[in-house]
Amino acid sequence: MEDLQSALSGRGLTVTTHPEKGRCIVSTTNFSPGDVIISQDPYASVPNNSSVDVKCDGCFTSSNLKKCSACQAVWYCGSMCQKSEWKLHRLECQALARLSKDRRKSVSPSIRLMMRLYLKRKLQSDQVIPKTAIDNYNLVEALVSHMSNIDENQLVLYAQMANLVNLILQWPDINIKEIAENFSRFACNAHTICDNELRPLGTGLYPVISIINHSCSPNSVLVFEGKVAVVRAMEPILKGSEVLISYIETAGSTATRLKTLKEQYLFKCTCSRCMKLGFDDDIQESAILDGYRCKDDKCNGFLLHYSDDNAFRCQQCGLVRKKEEIKQITSEVKLLSDKATTSLCSDYLEARAMYKMIEKLQLKLCHSLSLTLMRTRETLLKILMELKVWREALTYCKLTVPIYQRIYPTVHPLLGLQYYTSGKLEWLLGDTEDAIKSLTMAVDILRITHGTNTPFMKDLLIKLEEACAEAAYKLSP
Numbered sequence: 316m317e318d319l320q321s322a323l324s325g326r327g328l329t330v331t332t333h334p335e336k337g338r339c340i341v342s343t344t345n346f347s348p349g350d351v352i353i354s355q356d357p358y359a360s361v362p363n364n365s366s367v368d369v370k371c372d373g374c375f376t377s378s379n380l381k382k383c384s385a386c387q388a389v390w391y392c393g394s395m396c397q398k399s400e401w402k403l404h405r406l407e408c409q410a411l412a413r414l415s416k417d418r419r420k421s422v423s424p425s426i427r428l429m430m431r432l433y434l435k436r437k438l439q440s441d442q443v444i445p446k447t448a449i450d451n452y453n454l455v456e457a458l459v460s461h462m463s464n465i466d467e468n469q470l471v472l473y474a475q476m477a478n479l480v481n482l483i484l485q486w487p488d489i490n491i492k493e494i495a496e497n498f499s500r501f502a503c504n505a506h507t508i509c510d511n512e513l514r515p516l517g518t519g520l521y522p523v524i525s526i527i528n529h530s531c532s533p534n535s536v537l538v539f540e541g542k543v544a545v546v547r548a549m550e551p552i553l554k555g556s557e558v559l560i561s562y563i564e565t566a567g568s569t570a571t572r573l574k575t576l577k578e579q580y581l582f583k584c585t586c587s588r589c590m591k592l593g594f595d596d597d598i599q600e601s602a603i604l605d606g607y608r609c610k611d612d613k614c615n616g617f618l619l620h621y622s623d624d625n626a627f628r629c630q631q632c633g634l635v636r637k638k639e640e641i642k643q644i645t646s647e648v649k650l651l652s653d654k655a656t657t658s659l660c661s662d663y664l665e666a667r668a669m670y671k672m673i674e675k676l677q678l679k680l681c682h683s684l685s686l687t688l689m690r691t692r693e694t695l696l697k698i699l700m701e702l703k704v705w706r707e708a709l710t711y712c713k714l715t716v717p718i719y720q721r722i723y724p725t726v727h728p729l730l731g732l733q734y735y736t737s738g739k740l741e742w743l744l745g746d747t748e749d750a751i752k753s754l755t756m757a758v759d760i761l762r763i764t765h766g767t768n769t770p771f772m773k774d775l776l777i778k779l780e781e782a783c784a785e786a787a788y789k790l791s792p
């Protein structure tokens with residue numbers, strides 16, 4: 316702990332304890348928006364490979380991959396990544412190679428992550444890999460596990476997974492109970508590693524970054540540069556303030572956020588947004604985000620429960636909508652959604668037709684600002700991008716932007732990325748003036764959340780420069 320404190324003090328941070336939250340990271344200096352508060356390499360990490368989607372173990376790229384010839388289970392994009400991973404993979408490779416081909420295929424990313432945690436611990440204790448103040452197994456042991464609060468079924472599952480790790484590693488003195496506890500630690504401490512556009516690539520354990528607590532209106536954001544986790548300030552953070560990130564999608568209604576945090580992280584959030592639960596404006600906001608629209612097409616009102624829960628009443632015009640009718644449309648949407656999800660993996664044209672039908676039904680059911688309708692439109696945007704139907708994709712992107720602006724704070728990576736998508740589409744379609752506006756808004760946000768020195772940001776800045784140059788050229792006599 317002393318080593319950690321002294322490593323953090325050089326970065327303007329300290330670890331304190333809070334009676335309800337446990338450990339916290341607090342700033343001992345002022346941070347401005349865009350400042351890197353802390354960055355860390357993973358103690359252990361793994362790509363989220365599946366039978367249909369594989370990534371390089373070193374950099375998580377999906378292109379030019381070759382299998383490790385010995386274990387046939389791990390992929391690399393080239394010799395550089397293979398070499399950088401070799402010390403750890405050498406031991407992992409021997410363990411995997413002992414398994415039958417079928418067994419090897421069934422080793423899930425979570426099992427691999429646990430194996431890699433133990434292999435790293437072994438390599439550090441054998442001094443093959445150096446330990447540092449922010450990269451050692453003691454920090455993993457200090458992470459909360461919530462073992463005494465998780466239910467029995469979950470414990471059984473963790474015990475089964477621990478047995479599997481033992482079976483693969485075949486270390487005589489391995490402690491099954493300790494492995495099971497580490498699975499519980501993964502559940503509330505591991506982070507999903509994402510690319511710059513926040514698409515998931517894998518999972519990593521970052522034991523110092525895991526000390527940062529949650530808020531639904533956080534002052535910082537966690538992004539990834541390759542496998543390195545980077546926490547940046549999104550707003551001015553004054554000396555003495557706690558550094559807070561969000562563990563979950565903050566757009567959900569208060570009840571949804573509280574439920575997710577309780578189920579996955581086992582705590583009751585008491586941030587300023589969650590403390591509004593049950594107050595009038597929170598009830599209204601939730602009814603819009605999660606809720607239904609007025610039956611009258613011309614009314615933009617939202618519905619709240621009415622007369623013993625058998626009906627809903629529009630809060631704007633008073634029109635009543637029967638619960639039965641809502642149930643009927645909901646089940647039609649559910650039926651279609653189940654089919655549509657499968658078509659997403661196989662046939663984009665079919666998926667487009669199905670999601671359009673879902674959107675049509677949801678327009679009858681959901682408030683125009685509802686998250687459910689927005690998610691459908693996000694999916695349609697992705698499908699249309701895959702199909703390269705740019706103009707229609709732009710229409711859907713534009714439909715989501717006002718909702719993003721409403722549900723996210725002015726500096727939020729998802730809002731910045733949506734402006735970026737809009738700008739790219741406008742640029743492609745020759746709407747240069749609009750592209751400049753969207754790309755400028757993207758830069759204003761993403762330079763804070765993603766920094767300015769990454770290839771991703773450089774690419775965005777070049778696109779903006781090109782759009783400005785073209786606009787100037789069009790204007791020149």
Ligand SMILES: C[S@@+](CC[C@H](N)C(=O)[O-])C[C@H]1O[C@@H](n2cnc3c(N)ncnc32)[C@H](O)[C@@H]1O
Nearest residue numbers: 336337338459503504525526527528529580582
């Ligand atoms: C990733 S850890 C954060 C560090 C943790 N406080 C510690 O002592 O190691 C996540 C756990 O911290 C606690 N936690 C995080 N944010 C919290 C909050 N806003 N309120 C209460 N507890 C919180 C919960 O126990 C949660 O499962």
